[in-house]
Amino acid sequence: AQSVSQHNHHVILSEAASLELGCNYSYGGTVNLFWYVQYPGQHLQLLLKYFSGDPLVKGIKGFEAEFIKSKFSFNLRKPSVQWSDTAEYFCAVNYVGNAGNMLTFGGGTRLMVKP
Amino acid sequence: DGGITQSPKYLFRKEGQNVTLSCEQNLNHDAMYWYRQDPGQGLRLIYYSQIVNDFQKGDIAEGYSVSREKKESFPLTVTSAQKNPTAFYLCASSISHSIFMNTEAFFGQGTRLTVV
Numbered sequence: 001a002q003s004v005s006q007h008n009h010h011v012i013l014s015e016a017a018s019l020e021l022g023c024n025y026s027y028g029g030t031v032n033l034f035w036y037v038q039y040p041g042q043h044l045q046l047l048l049k050y051f052s053g054d055p056l057v058k059g060i061k062g063f064e065a066e067f068i069k070s071k072f073s074f075n076l077r078k079p080s081v082q083w084s085d086t087a088e089y090f091c092a093v094n095y096v097g098n099a100g101n102m103l104t105f106g107g108g109t110r111l112m113v114k115p
Numbered sequence: 116d117g118g119i120t121q122s123p124k125y126l127f128r129k130e131g132q133n134v135t136l137s138c139e140q141n142l143n144h145d146a147m148y149w150y151r152q153d154p155g156q157g158l159r160l161i162y163y164s165q166i167v168n169d170f171q172k173g174d175i176a177e178g179y180s181v182s183r184e185k186k187e188s189f190p191l192t193v194t195s196a197q198k199n200p201t202a203f204y205l206c207a208s209s210i211s212h213s214i215f216m217n218t219e220a221f222f223g224q225g226t227r228l229t230v231v
Contacts, residue, residue: 034220044222090157103148105157
Protein backbone atom coordinates (compact mmCIF):
# COMPACT_ATOMS: atom_id res chain seq x y z
CA ALA A 1 0.00 0.00 0.00
CA GLN A 2 1.10 3.53 -0.68
CA SER A 3 2.30 5.28 2.46
CA VAL A 4 3.70 8.51 3.83
CA SER A 5 6.20 8.57 6.69
CA GLN A 6 7.03 11.41 9.00
CA HIS A 7 9.90 10.23 11.14
CA ASN A 8 9.81 12.93 13.80
CA HIS A 9 6.71 12.64 15.96
CA HIS A 10 7.66 15.36 18.43
CA VAL A 11 10.12 18.19 17.96
CA ILE A 12 11.03 20.81 20.55
CA LEU A 13 13.03 23.86 19.49
CA SER A 14 13.96 27.22 20.92
CA GLU A 15 12.98 30.38 19.08
CA ALA A 16 15.33 31.28 16.22
CA ALA A 17 16.46 27.68 15.77
CA SER A 18 16.30 26.14 12.32
CA LEU A 19 13.66 23.56 11.50
CA GLU A 20 13.63 20.58 9.20
CA LEU A 21 10.81 18.03 9.28
CA GLY A 22 11.21 14.87 7.25
CA CYS A 23 8.63 13.37 4.92
CA ASN A 24 9.07 10.29 2.73
CA TYR A 25 6.55 8.54 0.50
CA SER A 26 6.49 5.13 -1.09
CA TYR A 27 5.00 5.60 -4.59
CA GLY A 28 7.30 5.73 -7.60
CA GLY A 29 4.88 7.37 -10.01
CA THR A 30 3.49 10.87 -10.37
CA VAL A 31 2.71 12.57 -7.09
CA ASN A 32 1.51 15.91 -5.82
CA LEU A 33 2.95 16.87 -2.43
CA PHE A 34 1.60 19.01 0.37
CA TRP A 35 2.35 20.22 3.84
CA TYR A 36 -0.58 21.10 6.06
CA VAL A 37 -0.44 22.79 9.45
CA GLN A 38 -2.86 22.60 12.35
CA TYR A 39 -2.44 25.31 14.96
CA PRO A 40 -3.87 24.61 18.43
CA GLY A 41 -7.65 24.71 18.30
CA GLN A 42 -7.77 25.46 14.57
CA HIS A 43 -8.55 23.44 11.47
CA LEU A 44 -6.03 22.13 8.98
CA GLN A 45 -4.57 24.74 6.66
CA LEU A 46 -2.42 24.36 3.58
CA LEU A 47 1.16 25.49 4.18
CA LEU A 48 2.62 24.79 0.75
CA LYS A 49 2.31 22.44 -2.19
CA TYR A 50 4.31 20.98 -5.06
CA PHE A 51 2.73 19.94 -8.33
CA SER A 52 5.50 20.39 -10.90
CA GLY A 53 8.40 22.66 -11.87
CA ASP A 54 10.94 24.03 -9.40
CA PRO A 55 11.40 21.36 -6.71
CA LEU A 56 12.03 24.03 -4.09
CA VAL A 57 8.67 25.49 -3.14
CA LYS A 58 7.98 28.38 -0.83
CA GLY A 59 4.90 28.61 1.33
CA ILE A 60 3.38 30.93 3.85
CA LYS A 61 5.11 32.22 6.99
CA GLY A 62 8.64 31.63 5.72
CA PHE A 63 8.30 27.88 5.24
CA GLU A 64 9.79 26.06 2.26
CA ALA A 65 10.04 22.45 1.15
CA GLU A 66 12.24 20.61 -1.31
CA PHE A 67 11.04 17.74 -3.48
CA ILE A 68 13.84 15.22 -4.07
CA LYS A 69 12.43 12.61 -6.42
CA SER A 70 15.38 10.23 -6.12
CA LYS A 71 14.90 10.10 -2.35
CA PHE A 72 11.08 10.09 -2.41
CA SER A 73 11.26 12.97 0.03
CA PHE A 74 9.56 16.33 0.60
CA ASN A 75 11.15 17.81 3.71
CA LEU A 76 9.81 20.99 5.28
CA ARG A 77 12.24 23.70 6.39
CA LYS A 78 12.27 27.06 8.08
CA PRO A 79 15.51 28.94 8.85
CA SER A 80 14.33 30.53 12.10
CA VAL A 81 11.23 29.37 13.98
CA GLN A 82 8.99 31.50 16.14
CA TRP A 83 6.86 30.65 19.14
CA SER A 84 3.79 31.06 16.90
CA ASP A 85 4.98 28.13 14.77
CA THR A 86 3.95 25.76 17.56
CA ALA A 87 1.54 23.42 15.80
CA GLU A 88 1.14 19.98 14.31
CA TYR A 89 2.48 19.54 10.78
CA PHE A 90 1.22 16.95 8.31
CA CYS A 91 2.83 15.86 5.09
CA ALA A 92 0.38 14.62 2.45
CA VAL A 93 0.76 12.96 -0.92
CA ASN A 94 -1.71 12.75 -3.78
CA TYR A 95 -0.91 9.59 -5.71
CA VAL A 96 -1.95 10.20 -9.31
CA GLY A 97 -2.65 6.78 -10.72
CA ASN A 98 -5.21 4.43 -12.19
CA ALA A 99 -7.34 4.50 -9.07
CA GLY A 100 -7.74 8.24 -9.38
CA ASN A 101 -6.64 10.88 -6.97
CA MET A 102 -6.43 10.05 -3.30
CA LEU A 103 -4.78 12.05 -0.57
CA THR A 104 -2.67 10.11 1.93
CA PHE A 105 -1.34 11.71 5.10
CA GLY A 106 1.66 11.06 7.24
CA GLY A 107 1.30 10.58 10.98
CA GLY A 108 2.06 14.19 11.79
CA THR A 109 4.83 15.98 13.70
CA ARG A 110 4.09 18.03 16.79
CA LEU A 111 6.36 21.05 16.95
CA MET A 112 6.77 22.99 20.17
CA VAL A 113 8.76 26.20 20.06
CA LYS A 114 9.98 27.47 23.40
CA PRO A 115 10.02 31.27 23.80
CA ASP B 116 -18.49 32.08 1.27
CA GLY B 117 -17.29 28.83 -0.30
CA GLY B 118 -16.17 26.10 1.99
CA ILE B 119 -16.82 22.90 3.87
CA THR B 120 -19.20 22.75 6.79
CA GLN B 121 -19.16 20.01 9.35
CA SER B 122 -21.80 19.73 12.01
CA PRO B 123 -22.05 19.49 14.88
CA LYS B 124 -18.71 20.61 16.31
CA TYR B 125 -19.11 18.41 19.39
CA LEU B 126 -21.20 15.27 19.61
CA PHE B 127 -21.88 12.94 22.51
CA ARG B 128 -23.47 9.52 22.13
CA LYS B 129 -24.09 6.49 24.26
CA GLU B 130 -22.25 3.30 23.50
CA GLY B 131 -24.16 1.08 21.07
CA GLN B 132 -25.90 3.90 19.23
CA ASN B 133 -25.31 4.80 15.61
CA VAL B 134 -24.49 8.44 14.94
CA THR B 135 -24.27 10.40 11.68
CA LEU B 136 -21.80 13.23 11.11
CA SER B 137 -22.69 15.83 8.52
CA CYS B 138 -20.37 17.24 5.85
CA GLU B 139 -21.51 19.74 3.23
CA GLN B 140 -19.43 21.61 0.62
CA ASN B 141 -20.34 24.37 -1.81
CA LEU B 142 -17.03 24.31 -3.70
CA ASN B 143 -18.42 22.17 -6.54
CA HIS B 144 -15.77 19.56 -5.79
CA ASP B 145 -16.19 16.04 -7.10
CA ALA B 146 -14.13 14.28 -4.44
CA MET B 147 -14.88 14.13 -0.76
CA TYR B 148 -13.07 12.39 2.08
CA TRP B 149 -13.52 11.41 5.71
CA TYR B 150 -10.52 11.20 8.00
CA ARG B 151 -10.16 10.26 11.60
CA GLN B 152 -7.55 12.05 13.70
CA ASP B 153 -6.17 10.44 16.85
CA PRO B 154 -3.31 11.76 18.98
CA GLY B 155 0.01 10.42 17.71
CA GLN B 156 -1.56 8.69 14.72
CA GLY B 157 -2.16 11.60 12.39
CA LEU B 158 -4.98 11.44 9.87
CA ARG B 159 -6.27 8.10 8.73
CA LEU B 160 -8.61 7.73 5.76
CA ILE B 161 -11.99 6.18 6.51
CA TYR B 162 -13.88 6.53 3.21
CA TYR B 163 -13.61 8.60 0.08
CA SER B 164 -15.86 9.39 -2.84
CA GLN B 165 -14.66 10.48 -6.28
CA ILE B 166 -18.11 11.08 -7.70
CA VAL B 167 -21.79 11.04 -6.78
CA ASN B 168 -23.21 7.59 -5.98
CA ASP B 169 -19.75 6.07 -5.70
CA PHE B 170 -17.42 5.65 -2.74
CA GLN B 171 -14.50 3.48 -1.67
CA LYS B 172 -13.16 2.24 1.63
CA GLY B 173 -10.07 3.84 3.03
CA ASP B 174 -7.61 2.35 5.47
CA ILE B 175 -9.96 2.08 8.48
CA ALA B 176 -13.48 1.67 7.09
CA GLU B 177 -14.66 -1.04 9.49
CA GLY B 178 -17.54 0.16 11.64
CA TYR B 179 -18.30 3.12 9.40
CA SER B 180 -20.67 3.73 6.49
CA VAL B 181 -21.16 6.61 4.05
CA SER B 182 -23.45 7.74 1.27
CA ARG B 183 -23.01 10.16 -1.60
CA GLU B 184 -26.46 10.90 -2.99
CA LYS B 185 -25.62 14.52 -3.75
CA LYS B 186 -22.40 16.16 -4.88
CA GLU B 187 -22.52 18.59 -1.97
CA SER B 188 -23.04 16.09 0.82
CA PHE B 189 -21.02 13.16 2.21
CA PRO B 190 -22.42 12.06 5.58
CA LEU B 191 -20.52 9.58 7.74
CA THR B 192 -22.31 7.13 10.03
CA VAL B 193 -20.39 5.75 12.96
CA THR B 194 -22.06 2.46 13.73
CA SER B 195 -22.16 0.45 16.93
CA ALA B 196 -19.71 -1.96 15.28
CA GLN B 197 -16.91 0.62 15.51
CA LYS B 198 -14.94 -0.51 18.54
CA ASN B 199 -13.24 2.77 19.37
CA PRO B 200 -15.41 5.58 17.99
CA THR B 201 -14.29 8.43 20.24
CA ALA B 202 -12.12 10.64 17.99
CA PHE B 203 -11.89 13.83 15.99
CA TYR B 204 -13.40 13.45 12.52
CA LEU B 205 -12.37 15.60 9.58
CA CYS B 206 -14.14 15.95 6.25
CA ALA B 207 -12.31 17.22 3.17
CA SER B 208 -12.99 17.81 -0.50
CA SER B 209 -10.96 18.32 -3.67
CA ILE B 210 -11.40 18.75 -7.43
CA SER B 211 -10.83 15.27 -8.77
CA HIS B 212 -12.67 14.58 -12.00
CA SER B 213 -9.43 13.87 -13.89
CA ILE B 214 -6.29 12.01 -12.87
CA PHE B 215 -4.31 14.74 -14.61
CA MET B 216 -5.88 17.48 -12.57
CA ASN B 217 -3.75 18.93 -9.81
CA THR B 218 -5.64 18.74 -6.57
CA GLU B 219 -5.57 20.36 -3.18
CA ALA B 220 -7.76 19.32 -0.29
CA PHE B 221 -9.88 21.74 1.70
CA PHE B 222 -10.88 20.77 5.22
CA GLY B 223 -13.83 21.37 7.45
CA GLN B 224 -13.54 22.41 11.08
CA GLY B 225 -14.05 18.87 12.30
CA THR B 226 -16.44 17.08 14.64
CA ARG B 227 -15.28 15.76 17.99
CA LEU B 228 -17.27 12.64 18.80
CA THR B 229 -17.29 11.29 22.33
CA VAL B 230 -18.97 7.99 23.06
CA VAL B 231 -19.77 7.32 26.70
